[in-house]
Amino acid sequence: MNMFRIDPFQPAEGPPPNRLLPFFGWALRGAWPVIWVAGAISVLAGVAEVVAALLLGWVIDAALATDATSVFADQSGVLVFSLVFFLLLRPAILGASAYSQSILMQPNVLNLALSRLHRHTLGQSVTFFDDDFAGRIAQKEMQAARALNDVVSEMVQTVLFALASVIGAVLLLGTVDWRIAAGLLLWIVGYGFLIRHFMPQVRERSKARASARAMITGQIVDTMTNIKTVKLFAHADHEDRAALGAMDNYRLRFLEFGRVSVAFRFWLMALAGILPVLLVGGALWYWSLGLISAGDIAATGAVSLRLAQMTGWVSFTLMNLYSNVGEVEDGMRTLSPPHRLTDRPGAQDLAVPEGRIAFRDVTFAYGQESGGVDGITLHVDPGEKLGIVGASGAGKSTLVSLLLRLYDVEGGVVEIDGQDLRGVTQESLRRQIGMVTQETAMFNRSAMDNIRYGRPDATDDEVFEAARKAEAHDFILTLRDHRGREGYGAHLGERGVKLSGGQRQRIALARAILKDAPILVLDEATSALDSEVEASIQTALSRVMEGKTVLAIAHRLSTISSMDRIIVLDAGRIVETGTHDDLLALNGLYARYWERQSGGFLDALEAAE
Numbered sequence: 036m037n038m039f040r041i042d043p044f045q046p047a048e049g050p051p052p053n054r055l056l057p058f059f060g061w062a063l064r065g066a067w068p069v070i071w072v073a074g075a076i077s078v079l080a081g082v083a084e085v086v087a088a089l090l091l092g093w094v095i096d097a098a099l100a101t102d103a104t105s106v107f108a109d110q111s112g113v114l115v116f117s118l119v120f121f122l123l124l125r126p127a128i129l130g131a132s133a134y135s136q137s138i139l140m141q142p143n144v145l146n147l148a149l150s151r152l153h154r155h156t157l158g159q160s161v162t163f164f165d166d167d168f169a170g171r172i173a174q175k176e177m178q179a180a181r182a183l184n185d186v187v188s189e190m191v192q193t194v195l196f197a198l199a200s201v202i203g204a205v206l207l208l209g210t211v212d213w214r215i216a217a218g219l220l221l222w223i224v225g226y227g228f229l230i231r232h233f234m235p236q237v238r239e240r241s242k243a244r245a246s247a248r249a250m251i252t253g254q255i256v257d258t259m260t261n262i263k264t265v266k267l268f269a270h271a272d273h274e275d276r277a278a279l280g281a282m283d284n285y286r287l288r289f290l291e292f293g294r295v296s297v298a299f300r301f302w303l304m305a306l307a308g309i310l311p312v313l314l315v316g317g318a319l320w321y322w323s324l325g326l327i328s329a330g331d332i333a334a335t336g337a338v339s340l341r342l343a344q345m346t347g348w349v350s351f352t353l354m355n356l357y358s359n360v361g362e363v364e365d366g367m368r369t370l371s372p373p374h375r376l377t378d379r380p381g382a383q384d385l386a387v388p389e390g391r392i393a394f395r396d397v398t399f400a401y402g403q404e405s406g407g408v409d410g411i412t413l414h415v416d417p418g419e420k421l422g423i424v425g426a427s428g429a430g431k432s433t434l435v436s437l438l439l440r441l442y443d444v445e446g447g448v449v450e451i452d453g454q455d456l457r458g459v460t461q462e463s464l465r466r467q468i469g470m471v472t473q474e475t476a477m478f479n480r481s482a483m484d485n486i487r488y489g490r491p492d493a494t495d496d497e498v499f500e501a502a503r504k505a506e507a508h509d510f511i512l513t514l515r516d517h518r519g520r521e522g523y524g525a526h527l528g529e530r531g532v533k534l535s536g537g538q539r540q541r542i543a544l545a546r547a548i549l550k551d552a553p554i555l556v557l558d559e560a561t562s563a564l565d566s567e568v569e570a571s572i573q574t575a576l577s578r579v580m581e582g583k584t585v586l587a588i589a590h591r592l593s594t595i596s597s598m599d600r601i602i603v604l605d606a607g608r609i610v611e612t613g614t615h616d617d618l619l620a621l622n623g624l625y626a627r628y629w630e631r632q633s634g635g636f637l638d639a640l641e642a643a644e
Contacts (some may be wrong), residue, residue: 237358592632
């Protein structure tokens with residue numbers, strides 16, 4: 036039975052290809068048995084349509100060849116078979132086709148493609164997301180998966196059905212008269228030329244329309260994400276113009292698509308009108324010559340009307356199919372780039388028995404001529420608390436990013452307990468490092484979920500204990516969201532906007548306490564807080580740092596003055612190192628920073644005046 040079901044969340048093998056057919060193969064691997072079964076049933080359904088016309092002709096010929104009073108007795112075999120076909124066989128075939136497509140195939144193919152695309156996107160480096168709109172990336176994932184699912188569905192449900200019907204019709208009409216069948220083939224050739232002319236245009240214009248639509252989503256999400264900044268700068272009109280510009284571009288691309296669509300449908304309907312005239316007229320002519328029977332006319336008429344009706348349906352589907360192919364190509368272009376940062380083959384999980392960190396002649400400049408870090412050599416002992424100081428752009432955050440392997444070093448080696456970080460898996464590395472940043476990351480989920488993100492398998496009691504250690508438990512109990520959810524069940528809003536800065540930091544600290552990683556990074560963890568709030572969470576910070584190797588970046592030097600050691604970065608290099616007292620005695624860069632923050636800067640300004 037497993038071959039007749041699709042695992043909608045089966046992982047893909049390797050990255051998505053950047054060519055269309057291999058991309059479909061990558062996305063649909065594991066679903067093909069069900070697709071082939073659904074296709075076979077669809078072909079059977081198409082054949083059933085032709086058989087229906089054939090039976091109609093048989094019944095009419097049987098009726099005309101028999102006296103009206105004895106038709107039911109003399110032609111019982113044909114009539115019973117027709118009844119069984121129309122009342123049992125045909126509904127069963129069409130029902131099986133609907134079930135295989137709507138239950139077995141479509142919902143699972145969509146999720147199979149979407150889960151694979153999303154999983155690949157999650158594996159992209161930070162740079163990938165920095166270079167694009169978050170909303171646009173999300174739109175591309177949904178767009179590509181939905182369009183791919185529609186292509187598969189339309190191929191099975193319409194194209195295979197129509198092909199079976201057309202081939203069956205040609206064979207049926209061939210039994211009536213070869214010249215009528217030849218007329219149908221001639222019409223099919225004309226139909227093929229029409230498709231060949233318009234479908235590439237539909238594909239290209241659909242691709243442009245999909246790209247323009249994704250830009251609207253990206254623009255709107257970018258505005259909504261930064262709505263406070265928009266309001267503080269009174270730039271609602273500016274954002275409105277930007278959104279309207281994206282919308283107008285989408286409207287123009289939609290009009291281009293619409294023009295091709297209108298022209299295609301006009302010529303299609305003109306061509307469809309020719310078919311019954313051609314086939315039925317030809318059948319009547321050959322009947323008048325005594326070459327075919329009345330039943331043949333009925334069968335030809337039924338086939339021609341069915342094909343004429345199907346022409347509009349199939350062509351509209353083909354237009355959607357090519358449109359969806361264009362959308363898949365557009366999404367594929369955004370989502371298929373290979374991961375820039377990958378685990379080496381055979382990479383092992385990182386083991387951290389001690390928590391010793393080493394940077395050995397490390398260089399990284401973001402691919403530019405300057406910036407980043409240059410020839411850094413640094414050793415951090417197990418359990419040591421290291422402060423990192425420097426002006427903006429000195430290389431502090433770069434150093435931390437290299438430790439987390441958000442980027443690969445361009446020169447040198449970063450090690451933890453003697454293990455080169457390029458030789459261990461990224462997931463295992465980041466599981467061993469806790470981090471609290473200035474811009475605290477919060478999900479629009481419950482307080483419980485946000486804290487438990489540090490360790491998803493933690494019990495409720497463990498979450499409560501972590502919150503108490505972070506001095507967050509009491510204020511969490513007072514939370515209430517717009518849906519009436521309270522305490523740990525209350526949702527925090529997008530990026531935690533419903534909390535104060537101090538509350539967000541306490542939840543971030545609770546998350547880090549719960550994670551209990553042996554290495555802890557504090558990246559400007561309190562710089563966004565006022566001095567009073569900062570002082571109130573110092574106890575929580577001390578608890579987080581207990582027994583861990585700590586790297587703490589700070590502009591506010593008072594927060595790191597008690598660290599075991601402090602390094603000062605300037606232009607990507609370590610220029611000073613020592614304790615707080617050592618660095619003050621050195622009277623260098625650190626001493627100047629300290630003087631400015633402890634009143635000397637104000638005195639200097641007054642003297643300058």
